[in-house]
Amino acid sequence: MRVPWMRLARAQWAPLAALAVLMLVSALLAVAVPARTADGYDRAAEAAIGPTADIRVDGKAQGAAAATAVPGEAGLLSNAVSWQSMLPESLSEVAGEPEPSVTTERLSVAGKFSPPRLLYLGWDTGAWKRIRLVSGAPARNMPGASSGDVQVMVSKRYADQLGYKAGDRIDLGAVQVLITGLYAPKDAADPFWAPRARLLHPVKESIGQGAGAIDGDAGTALIDASGYARVARTTDTAFTFSWRFPIRGDALDAGDAGVLAADLDAFRSAVQGRGDLFPCKVVSALDDRLTEFAGRLHTAESVLGLALGGLAAVAAGVLLLAAGLLGERLRPVLGTMRARGASLRQLAGPACGLTALAAVPSAALGYGAGLLLDAGPPQPSSGYAIAVLLVAVLGVSALMVLRERGGLGSVLTRRDDLVAARPSRRRGVLDVLLVALAVIGVVLLRRRGQDAGTDPLIAAVPVLTGAALGVLVLRVYPYLLRVAGPFLRRRSGAVAFLGIARASRQNLVGALPLVVLLLAATVAGFAATVDTALRDGQVRASWAEIGADARIEAGPLDDAGLRRIRAVPGVSGAVRVRVIDEASVGTDPAPMTVVGVDLGAYRKLAPDVPDIPDSGVLMSPLAATTIGSNTVTLGRAGMDPVRVKPSGQITHFPGQGDGTAFVIVPYKTVAGATGFPSQVFVTGDGLSAEKLRAAAPGHDVKMREDMLRDMSRLPLVSVVHETFQSGAVIGGTYGLLAVVLVLVVGARARGRTIAHLRALGLSRRQSRGLALVEIAPVLLCAVGAGWVLGLFLPDITGPVVDLRPYTGGFAAAAHVPGAPALLGLAGALLLAAAAAVAVDRLFDTDPGNVLRTGE
Template identity: 60%
Template structure:
């Protein structure tokens, strides 16, 4: 009995008759909810990955202080005092820093590395450290650990200090256990005598403890002095007694360090912002603590987190706009599906209203039917998005899903209100409600005007606030507002375009174009929604392609600006014959030499500047991709910093140095940046021949796609002075350093996915309109078949019907997407991804244009597929007697 009652009930009959649009609405809701949860979560996970990469594995927080001699031993007399201070610094840590850092690691080291007395092929120096944490991480391989006991009575003024060094350092330097060394400090007259009592090796060389203590395990090389002298550097470990003996017997300075290692992966996006704010408060707390020598906070976190937060602000701005527009596209498709369901229900609701049903009863059926499709699908989609585990769930995702469900349910209420007049007239058929016949009311005109005003106001406010907008909802809403406003304008112009085209098509011999355009104009107002959906989808694709191309192009230009060519090789002074030898290297197509001279002064000996001698004409011809090189008839350029120092204006000045003869300098133009020069530095560019016939290069700018870098290094080694530092920088390495940042990969991937998802939603909108209107179209085609319409003309008719909406929407949306970076202006600031180089707007590449064409062809193929699927209607089903 219950089953019979259920089957006879209006609920079941209504759901069974509308199963197709209900299924479509449920599937679209599920997919949209899944994407609304999974995509923001994946984006947030990408932000966290970039935060982790920005912090790195060698980040730490160090409290550093310095003291000398007896002042050091009185402030920190023993291990207990060192540990007590570590506990104090840890207690002062703010909660955000305490969460991401490990236990403190205390150490004491001589401030100045000590020169080792003796005759060596290369100067040597040795640092002396007291590392209490190292004892558990090393093993003695020869000799014994140092045991330093301060003398109890009168003893030598400089007692011998026992130390141990790593086995790798001892092998490289030729030392063994028992070796004695004499150390000298430039700030202290008396020497320091040490004896190596033991050699050690690390228990685990990969322990992160050694990341900041490389010289404790192996010899390193330091460059000291203005001449660039290379010194073999090493570190020896002593015990607490050794520290006490040195502090008591000399005035050597000590550096005390309490290091808090940052745990790998502990810093995510949320903590990064908090840490950046808490670092200042911790620095003030450390500096204000009495009872100890002055200490400061030293950490690479500040610079790394600042760089990360800059990338984050830009990513949230540009990706927020793309994702918000994508959400609007998904919402539009859901509304379209719900609207098409409403069109299917309209005759039924009209009939029920004519038979005396109240609006409450209609709302129960229409709202209940819509909720039956939407609510379970939204819950299932959200759950599926969580199960995918693409990243940390975002609260905004669930808010967006709930808002979409509410809007779709509200649309069912609008369906019911449309039937408040009652009667069968509301069931449709008595009144035309299409593009060309519908007349907008005064209220509609006011709402459209208000939409345009709000969109323009949003753009004005956005540009005034600039890059500080970050992830502000206003920034994300602007593309949607602009898209909606433009869609409204296109809808206004659409009927006039169709009417203008109709007289021209009437003159044709065939009826396909005329009939197709007539059917396109007879679409209902709910059929206008696909135009807005397609417009927003095309805007997302255009914006993504434009910003993505600008980012890629900007990074390439930035790499050229940093390196100056495909390869830059340099040393303190190269043999002039190196140019010809470098040109002979395999893969090299051009070489431009340059000479950089430091410490050049002008009249009155103001602050020194740097002079770069180079043939600008040859350089521009060889490297046209290097940006920012202005024309200079005389080859003389000046940076803003140098112009302020020289204060010459357009007058000529004389520049001189110990290394070059005086010469006259009169700038032709200003140059902001030049390869190998730091941004904002004071430098001038002059012709290479300025330095005379005896000139020698210090840098080579090399061009070539597949340069044999190993051979070029050999040429550089042979031409450089003995012991002089050599530098070879590859543009591809610099470019890889920019593109390998996780945030850059996230931006590229999100743009690609947004374009694909937006295109998929646009195609779904086209399919929905085609499938739902297939029955009415089948009736029209059946009439035309009687009049002689063949199958090929039927296919062409299907394309003509969809072409006006498709072309108008895609063209307007694509143009809007291309203009959005210029409209939003300072918000799309990509300098944090291009090493500070401005990445201006750039035309999308061939791949984006081919993708757009493929989307249009796919939509046309969908129209043909739907036409083929509904190609064989029975004439008895579509034609009445007398037709």
């Protein structure tokens, strides 16, 4: 049987165009969203390791042993090649070229200086290539020389700050050096100089330990290979040999974090096992940073997997809805062909052919457009997702063909209104199976907790719970319409009754927007709730860490100093806390910190700081192991003994490190202990750190806003925020597209019905109201149920939605979304209502042009 393809396509242009556009957008998003997320992960990995990340192989040798092991530049470079060849493949891919260097032990400059001066002698082959001579001559020592001064070069900034010039001699005890020239870096912003600050300017370094420690000015003077060899041969100076491998952050993928950490341990073992050189070890903070990043990445993948899984389900639901509406439009044609003797295989041509004509080219075009966007590295999952969507859409067309086994009679006689139709046993089994899968998924997720990761079943929990709620709503939805019908029939106006009656005449395909809208609202509600919880958790952490809008780490502070702080513009309150270190009880010398504070005043000043009681003598857990619950006396030199009776424990107090021993006592008990440091907690609007520092000169000021900003800039935090925001927007857009799709595809049939009603006296204004009433039941039931489910999903998936890696360890509990999310929900509902009115106006027809004589 020949099928007029072009005529059929023209007749069904609206659902075909809708299916093509939706497939195009879905394919584009299937490529762009995972690629953008992966790119965000990679950028977060690069930021997590930092611009100065490196792997160093360090070893120490002294005097003649150093000269024997590394006699010159050839020996230094050959060892660099050896270390590089020992790097595991994953590390060699991200490590830059080796940067070998040799540095003497710290040498004291003879003379009376305040502060003391320290100098290192450094032979760094890379530094020589990155400097330019400013004055004097390069340091060139004669090979084999054993007398005279060792020629060195220092940076001009070092010389200017400490008063040196070319030609000056420096006495280092065993070594006498001559400054032959001053240099400056060719590019001071070069990352090469970040770990070599002493080569560019003086650096403060501590001399001594404990209370007697003082700071000295330390620098590094450049020497050449001959200078190194001479110092090694003629003195007993100790040298540190370092082969540094900078990490190229742009070559690091987020997925490599776990592999790199494991291979770094293997590299450490290999370096320690080398026996032909002095003992060396690997020094790097890379594995700690990668381990911390891996924990945050695991959390991000788990949380975003839930959101992206729901988003994919919404996109699939809209596409299936479009394919189903196309099948409904083709049903009379297929029924007529079946009545004229066409086989099911012949029906598959127009049904599946038209669907493929709209979907396949659009999917290919969307895939190509997604690649052209270059949102990030393409992900294999994108191709699989598009293929699954195509198979699902074509599968709907195949099901539409199988439904026509009964011929045209089944189309004309079977009534499948949503209210009148009785659910089949098959549908009942599928509904029960779906609810069971949702329950199993939730149970498994809660049992596995944070170990759930990106397991497909676990990631599908929001989809399964949303679909399960959708089928339950579909079960209840017809009864709600049945109850509303008789009630509205008794009212004077006809619009509400007619609207409910038309909503009741929809079949199951026409009610599918309810499930799609429910899923979209669930995704939007979940994303908005978790995003709000993350922000609130970070705010909570900032209050707990800083303790107020600002905290001043002050030295001994008198009442006049406190008055100056309170007089700073914007300050609305200030509470002084006295901090006495190195206190102890008489029966145990273990040191602890006594914190004197008026808890009542502090709670009034900063009520948002969590877990701070109003009064009492409180101990940290570590202090409790020493003090116990008995009355004890705390004291130290310069402090009158304080006798206290502990009343409870406290795990954290602002300004005191977690895991430290401290005791909180009333401020009046230590008010007379002068000469000890103080902390001042300050609240107010528009506080200025500069003005607070001016009021308390020489003291450190920590601002809560700065900490909150730093937390929001942590690696992966921006990725999570952006993904949740875009997920909520995309989910809401798909929901609106589903509404518009149903309205446009059914506009012609609805126009004919409205024409009959217009002939019976329905006004244009009532027609607009009828459009709103028709769509209102689906919108209110779907969006309401989905939004409520989205609000509870963080609690349902609680073990997985653990945002503490992004909130400084403080729990981020689920909250009701903020005002922007609620306004967005209201705006989406208004847009859906506006779309209904717009489609009614667009397809408004004159009854005289639609109705035939006799109708």
